[in-house]
Every structure is written in structure tokens, then in C-alpha cells.
Amino acid sequence: MKDFYSSPGDRRASVSRRSRAETRPPIVESEAFLDNDGKQVPAPFPPHFDPETAEGTHSVVLGPRRDDGTLQIDIPEGNLEAHADFLPPYGEGQPLTPEYIAAMLERLGIVYGIDWTTIQDTALECNLNRKTVRSVVVARGDSPVDEVREYFEIESGFKEWPRLPDGDVPRVDYREISPFVVVTKGQPLARLVKAVKGREGKDILGNVIPMPVKRPEGMTAGPNARVSGEEIIASCDGRLVQKGTELAVEEVLAVKGAVGYKTGHIAFPGDVIIDGNVADGFKVYSGGSIVAKQTFDATDVVAKKDLIVAGGIIGRGRASIRVGGSIRTKFIQNCHVACRGPILAGMAVINSQIYTLQILDLGDKGRIVGGEVYAVHGVRAAGIGSESGKCTRIHCGVDFTVQQDLDRLNERMRIASMKRAKIRERLESEEDEAKRATLLQFDERLEKDLTESGNRIGNLLGNVDADEKAIVEISGEVSPGTIIEICHIALVVENPLKKVRFRLDKLKGRLTHESM
Structure with missing residues (x-):
């Protein structure tokens, strides 16, 4: 033109x-x-x-x-x-x-x-x-300024992984890195970004330029999340999940596969369901129950409620399992297990340290081979021990938590007594008055510690025997070399016993056994 x-x-x-x-x-x-x-x-x-x-x-x-x-x-x-x-x-x-x-x-x-x-x-x-x-x-002219409507923006900490510091890269334990974002009840998930006012523009020909309006796609509250003031917060403990613009909190963590470097250690406040196995060296912590659909290779396992394993539990290294509820599995091997509820293992307990405040029940087919068992209310199994003569120890009627406290106090008293004996030896030959005064102060502290530990032991002794009626029932055979103990009264099995029940005869102060 x-x-x-x-x-x-x-x-x-x-x-x-x-x-x-x-x-x-x-x-x-x-x-x-x-x-x-x-x-x-x-x-x-x-x-x-x-x-x-x-x-x-x-x-x-x-x-x-x-x-x-x-x-x-x-x-x-x-x-x-x-x-x-x-x-x-x-x-x-x-x-x-x-x-x-x-x-x-x-x-x-x-x-x-x-x-x-x-x-x-x-x-x-x-x-x-x-x-x-x-x-x-x-x-x-004057460019127009965009008007931006208010919206909820996800917290910055949930957007990307934390960066490593510049310079020398520190040694990283990749087992500590998890793809799961775990949040606690009341924790902010997103914050409100206030609206920004805009204005119209004007070009050099005097024409008004309309004000653009932006409507950012903000976050919305999904299941177990809610709007509170200018925040979207979690309504419960769990895993944060983002589905499009929706923020939700899942109370159950479902691991669709194995626990390994892809998942890192598992630490979750709710229930954990694991479809695959657990690789050696990986920890699993749950504030609820743990359900494993395959054999469970345990390194460090904590469940506040129950532990349910479709296969068996195999310990790796110094495997530690602590459960606040019950345990149900096919077998337990090479593990240190502490459980407040009953333990049910249908096939075997092999070379393991078992502690339960209830009963260890292996049914009519399960066998205990090696290791040591503390079960307050008794043991039920098909057999104990092996033909190789490997010693298996069964302790019943004793509260293992009280027993552990007693063992710690006894060890503390032993060490204090040794220190006090050495101090008294030095006092006999020490002539320096200042040093003698210092040694006497140490001696008084140790004497006080011994007195306090002795008093605590006295209080605990009345609680250590928790069930005098505990029973050990074996539907199969008890091998020679097995030690059965109820409320600190022991019986060493010298000859094979079959289909037998062990009880405490408190009046006679010994264990008796009878055929079933």
C-alpha cells in the first residue's frame, strides 16, 4: 500500500x-x-x-x-x-x-x-x-501488562530433587534416595499465589491495546488433601501423588516391583505393599503394616503393626526385624526378630533369634532348627532340633523385654564393680591428697550407680516371669540336645521325644513332659 x-x-x-x-x-x-x-x-x-x-x-x-x-x-x-x-x-x-x-x-x-x-x-x-x-x-507507546488470576502453586520442595553442592561431590548412598514423596498430616502441599493486577496499553497511533488476562492452571485438592486458608494441606500422613493438577495423599504405599536402587529405602507412615522382593541392604520402615507378596530378604525391617509375607523371611547379615503387631510367613531364616504379637510360620524357623510377647506357632508341619526362641505364652511346632545335634534353645513364660533390661543392668553392675575394684587398689597406694579426693568422688558415684541398678533389678525380677502356665507342644520329635526352659527352669533333652507337651510344675520346681 x-x-x-x-x-x-x-x-x-x-x-x-x-x-x-x-x-x-x-x-x-x-x-x-x-x-x-x-x-x-x-x-x-x-x-x-x-x-x-x-x-x-x-x-x-x-x-x-x-x-x-x-x-x-x-x-x-x-x-x-x-x-x-x-x-x-x-x-x-x-x-x-x-x-x-x-x-x-x-x-x-x-x-x-x-x-x-x-x-x-x-x-x-x-x-x-x-x-x-x-x-x-x-x-x-505503553505495552499492556498481563493480569494474572490467583492460583495454587505446588511447594518448591516437591518440584525437583535437591541439588548436590558445587565442587567436590560427596559420597552418596543411593539407597537413601527415594522417588516417593512422603508428607505428614497438616503439611503444606501448595501455596496460593496472589493475583497480579494488569493494565491496558496504548500504541503510538493512540489506539488502546486490550489488557491480556492469564489464568494459570493451578493445583487443586484431591483425596486426603484440603484447602486451609492460603494453602492446600495434607489431611493425613502418606505419599503425595500428583495427578494432573490434582494433589492427593495416599495412605497406602504400593511398590509395583522390587525394593532396590529404583526405590531406595522405604520409610512410610502408612501401610506398605511390596509386589517384588527386597534387595540386600535395603531398609523397610512402616508406620502401619507391611505386606510382601514374595520372599522377603530382610536387612532392617520395622512395622508398627503387622508383617505379612507370602513367601519366607531370609535375613541378610545382621538382619533385624521389629514388629509391633503379629508376623505371618512361611519360614524365618537367619534373622533377629522382635515381635509384640504372635508369630505364625508354617514351615520352619532356622538359625534365628526369635522374641515374642505372645506365642510362636509353626502348626503341625513347621520345625525349629538351631537358634534361640523367647515366647512368653509358649511354642507349638512339629519338631525341635536336628539330627546333626545343633543346639536349639526354647525360653517360655519370660517377658523378653524385662529380661533384656535385666541383662543390661547386670552388665552395667559388672562394669561398675570392676571400676570400683581398680579405684580401691589405687587408693591403697595413693599418697597425694588431691588425687585421693578425686578417686573417692569416683568411688562414691560408682557406689550410688550400683545401688540404683540393684534396686531396679529388684523391681524387675517380679515381672520377668510373665506366664507360669506357658506350654511347649511338639506334635513330632524333639531332638537330643534341645534345651526347654519355662520361667527360668530348664530341661535338657537327652533322648528323642515324640508327641510331647512340656509344662512347669511350680511346686516341684521342675519341668514335666507328657505324651500328647
């Missing part, structure tokens, strides 16, 4: 606009003007303007003579700025004047954001120095 602006006796302006599809601006011809001899001739482009290299939307202003100063204006797409090239006069040509430039801007429709100070300074520089000044911003 080509527009021509002219009036009698005035300077003439030629404006050329081109579409984006064009690679070069169209050739623009101005109307006739006067040459240096005062004759009217067709007006070519001024010597400063090259239509082959010009870009954008241009206005070329020609003076009444060939050598007059000219102005080339470029209005980029969007009409938010106007850039001008100030071209000086040649020879006797007329200089650029503010009035002339103002008329040009008015003809182009530029009415807003005009920088008159810059225009006058640049025109003066161009005229005095006879030097072309290019790309001068002569007008600038």
Missing part, C-alpha cells in the same frame, strides 16, 4: 507500507519538487535512501529541493515504537526543523508517546554536524 501526503508550498511526504509476505519494500516515488535552479522535476529518492535495503514501514520526507534534509521513519509491527533515521541536508539544502518533523509525525498518525526532547537534540546534531543519525526512537 502506498500513501502520499502533500499540500501546496509544503514539504512532501511519501509513506510506503509492505506486508510480511514481501521480501523488500515497494519502490516509492514522491511528487515533483524543485531542483537547485528552481525548476520543477520528478522526484527520485533522496541520495540517503536505498529502497533495496530498507525494511519495515517507512516514511520518506523530502524537502522542496533535492538536497534538503530528509527523515526516514520505521514503525515496527505492533505500533509500539517509531524509529527514525535523521539524514542531513547536502550543500545548500534546507535543514530539518521541529515544525517540519511535527507535521510529518502528525501525517503518519503518530500522536502518543512522542519524545520531543530526543527529536530536537537529534535534529540539531544532524544539522550542525551534517551527520546521519540512525535508529532513533522518536515515539514509544
